[in-house]
Amino acid sequence: MSNILQVNNLTRQFKSGSKDLTVVDHISFSIQEGTSCAIVGPSGSGKTTLLGLCAGLDRPTSGNVVLNGIDIAPLSEDERATVRNEHVGFVFQSFQLVPTLTAIENVMVPLELRGQATKEVRKRALSLLEEVGLGDRHHHYPTQLSGGEQQRVAIARAFINEPKILFADEPTGNLDTETGTHIESLIFNLNQQEGTTLVLVTHDLELASRCERIIRLKNGKVDSDTKTSEEIKETVA
Numbered sequence: 144m145s146n147i148l149q150v151n152n153l154t155r156q157f158k159s160g161s162k163d164l165t166v167v168d169h170i171s172f173s174i175q176e177g178t179s180c181a182i183v184g185p186s187g188s189g190k191t192t193l194l195g196l197c198a199g200l201d202r203p204t205s206g207n208v209v210l211n212g213i214d215i216a217p218l219s220e221d222e223r224a225t226v227r228n229e230h231v232g233f234v235f236q237s238f239q240l241v242p243t244l245t246a247i248e249n250v251m252v253p254l255e256l257r258g259q260a261t262k263e264v265r266k267r268a269l270s271l272l273e274e275v276g277l278g279d280r281h282h283h284y285p286t287q288l289s290g291g292e293q294q295r296v297a298i299a300r301a302f303i304n305e306p307k308i309l310f311a312d313e314p315t316g317n318l319d320t321e322t323g324t325h326i327e328s329l330i331f332n333l334n335q336q337e338g339t340t341l342v343l344v345t346h347d348l349e350l351a352s353r354c355e356r357i358i359r360l361k362n363g364k365v366d367s368d369t370k371t372s373e374e375i376k377e378t379v380a
């Protein structure tokens with residue numbers, strides 16, 4: 144199997160007054176196509192920053208990210224947007240829906256960017272909204288939806304371009320247990336049926352234990368990188 148994601152000596156610093164704050168500190172790992180991986184660690188350990196770098200939303204201070212065979216670090220913003228649109232689904236911790244678009248229009252955005260705003264796409268967007276339990280809310284704007292509902296719209300949007308790799312930051316964090324379990328099965332179905340690689344940031348150890356691998360971050364470094372054995376799954380369950 145080939146690596147869909149390769150992270151080499153990745154570092155991201157932010158200026159904090161006169162000091163440099165190293166949030167992602169020389170991280171290296173690779174992820175095989177079709178697998179699932181959870182990224183866990185305490186709040187502030189760099190999980191969201193790392194995910195953004197892997198998905199090409201942000202640029203590293205040094206090191207590189209090879210996504211589906213393409214080294215994305217040197218690419219321009221427009222070039223990275225094209226790579227994301229073709230290969231990547233992303234569910235943000237803060238949803239990032241377009242406030243002036245309805246739920247269904249938000250779901251259609253990735254394909255509209257490809258110039259594919261057809262009736263077919265609208266149909267598919269509606270069926271994705273139905274799958275996340277929001278078929279009857281498709282004409283609502285983000286402000287008319289609860290946090291959990293916005294999260295579900297964001298998940299439908301991440302699925303519409305049939306991504307090779309799905310990055311999700313706390314995908315079930317804003318959902319009640321029942322909805323969370325349903326979204327979890329949708330995500331893992333995508334992995335099993337379409338072979339979509341999953342990279343999930345989560346606090347939920349039960350969700351993490353469903354992944355084949357758990358990378359634990361601490362202070363911007365990889366603290367542990369383990370295969371989720373049946374034994375660990377049993378302990379968590």
Ligand SMILES: Nc1ncnc2c1ncn2[C@@H]1O[C@H](COP(=O)(O)OP(=O)(O)O)[C@@H](O)[C@H]1O
Nearest residue numbers: 157158166184185186187188189190191192193
């Ligand atoms: N744009 C930024 N500018 C300055 N500091 C940032 C920025 N983004 C994140 N940080 C800092 O980096 C650290 C890690 O943040 P983050 O990646 O969001 O952690 P996590 O997702 O694990 O909670 C935090 O201390 C945060 O304040």
Ligand SMILES: [Mg+2]
Nearest residue numbers: 190191236312
């Ligand atoms: Mg975070």
